[in-house]
Amino acid sequence: MNVCFVIAYLLFAPLLGGLLDGTDRIISARMQRRKGPSILQPFYDLGKLFSKELIAVNNVQFLLNLSYLVILMIAGALLFFGADLLMTLFILSTADMFLIMAASSDSSPYANMGASREMLQMMAYEPLTLLIAVGFYLAEGSFQVSDIIDAPVSAILWMPGLFVGFMYTAAIKLRKSPFDLSTSHHAHQEMVKGITTEMSGPALAIMNIAEYYELVLLLGIFSLFFINSTWWSWIVAIIACGLVFFAETLWDNVSARVKWKSLLYSCWIVTLVAGGVNILILMLIK
Amino acid sequence: MNKVSKSPWLLHYDASSCNGCDIEVLDCLTPKYDIERFGIINTGDPFQADILLITGGVNSQTERVVKQLYSQMPEPKVVVAVGICACTGGIFKECYNIKGGIDTVIPVDVYVPGCAARPESIIDGVMKALKVLDEKQKAMKEDRR
Ligand code: SF4
Numbered sequence: 001m002n003v004c005f006v007i008a009y010l011l012f013a014p015l016l017g018g019l020l021d022g023t024d025r026i027i028s029a030r031m032q033r034r035k036g037p038s039i040l041q042p043f044y045d046l047g048k049l050f051s052k053e054l055i056a057v058n059n060v061q062f063l064l065n066l067s068y069l070v071i072l073m074i075a076g077a078l079l080f081f082g083a084d085l086l087m088t089l090f091i092l093s094t095a096d097m098f099l100i101m102a103a104s105s106d107s108s109p110y111a112n113m114g115a116s117r118e119m120l121q122m123m124a125y126e127p128l129t130l131l132i133a134v135g136f137y138l139a140e141g142s143f144q145v146s147d148i149i150d151a152p153v154s155a156i157l158w159m160p161g162l163f164v165g166f167m168y169t170a171a172i173k174l175r176k177s178p179f180d181l182s183t184s185h186h187a188h189q190e191m192v193k194g195i196t197t198e199m200s201g202p203a204l205a206i207m208n209i210a211e212y213y214e215l216v217l218l219l220g221i222f223s224l225f226f227i228n229s230t231w232w233s234w235i236v237a238i239i240a241c242g243l244v245f246f247a248e249t250l251w252d253n254v255s256a257r258v259k260w261k262s263l264l265y266s267c268w269i270v271t272l273v274a275g276g277v278n279i280l281i282l283m284l285i286k
Numbered sequence: 287m288n289k290v291s292k293s294p295w296l297l298h299y300d301a302s303s304c305n306g307c308d309i310e311v312l313d314c315l316t317p318k319y320d321i322e323r324f325g326i327i328n329t330g331d332p333f334q335a336d337i338l339l340i341t342g343g344v345n346s347q348t349e350r351v352v353k354q355l356y357s358q359m360p361e362p363k364v365v366v367a368v369g370i371c372a373c374t375g376g377i378f379k380e381c382y383n384i385k386g387g388i389d390t391v392i393p394v395d396v397y398v399p400g401c402a403a404r405p406e407s408i409i410d411g412v413m414k415a416l417k418v419l420d421e422k423q424k425a426m427k428e429d430r431r
Binding site: 025035036041054192 | 289292293317322324329330331333334336358360361423
């Protein structure tokens with residue numbers, strides 16, 4: 001059963017991620033009173049990128065990009081296998097390190113600046129990510145994903161604060177405005193394309209596929225908050241993921257990019273207030 | 287599926303335009319014209335661009351930049367000259383610093399006339415460029431065989 005989940009994740013996560021990205025672009029366009037591209041546009045983009053010439057700026061960048069993809073796949077596979085949540089989160093941050101290395105391996109100042117901003121973003125969201133693992137342990141008594149989804153009541157009842165905090169920091173991971181400092185999905189930013197500046201053709205395509213894996217992985221963590229031992233909680237989880245995704249898109253469209261200090265401080269404050277208080281209450285009542 | 291014309295990404299560079307044409311290029315992104323419906327993204331990164339859109343004629347300072355941008359774009363790529371300045375030098379042609387149209391430094395595939403070029407004709411020019419792009423991709427594939 002668990003193996004089926006893993007295989008389904010490895011095969012279909014890029015498809016689901018691509019479709020979600022297409023939906024995101026259409027919803028954004030409609031919010032701006034535009035028609036927007038086709039929902040399959042991300043796949044057209046991938047097809048094109050793979051058919052283009054690869055301008056290799058050095059001989060490690062492509063490899064590092066590939067490692068980013070593979071390590072993300074491992075992190076997601078662990079989550080969908082029902083393994084240790086803490087392990088998944090650690091591997092997730094390791095994957096990000098490879099992206100940072102890929103970006104800082106080239107000589108473009110924009111890519112290097114993107115890499116240092118990406119590092120800063122990690123500093124901003126990492127504390128809360130760890131608190132979430134702790135929260136699940138306090139609420140359900142285990143780090144194992146398979147135990148968490150077998151709990152009698154959904155985890156969201158125990159950790160609403162952590163959920164709100166995770167929604168806040170997920171905008172960083174999804175590269176949504178106002179937190180798209182290191183690279184942006186939208187055209188023209190102050191430092192060209194940030195970390196992806198010197199990635200062309202296939203290298204960028206691999207990075208995009210990795211992002212789709214990451215998107216599905218994050219939605220998987222969101223659904224952990226809702227899934228319990230009953231069957232209908234799965235439906236609730238899927239609906240909740242849809243709502244979370246819509247909320248992130250809406251936030252992306254109504255906010256402007258912030259400075260790095262506001263990013264760091266606001267994330268830490270949210271972590272402290274929403275996450276910290278939630279954990280304290282959990283410790284008292286559990 | 288992997289037709290490059292299904293997802294052409296634009297790079298826009300102002301070689302020495304009076305800004306008239308640039309505003310018309312940006313116009314194409316607004317809700318009224320919305321070029322994103324063709325899958326077009328206005329990127330700022332030559333490494334990721336398929337179409338180089340240049341406004342204004344080339345002068346002695348921008349010549350280097352135009353060549354650099356062109357050489358940084360991965361194949362297949364096309365160049366669209368927007369506005370009469372980019373096509374021939376236009377009203378600035380006789381100026382001491384102007385070299386002339388874009389085709390004096392890099393090969394141009396599509397010329398969009400007008401002063402300023404209207405958004406409709408820019409979109410038209412880009413659509414023409416897409417056909418050229420597909421042909422170039424085909425030629426590239428045959429070369430590989
Ligand atoms: S064609 Fe006209 S509007 Fe365009 S750059 Fe030249 S002078 Fe300006």
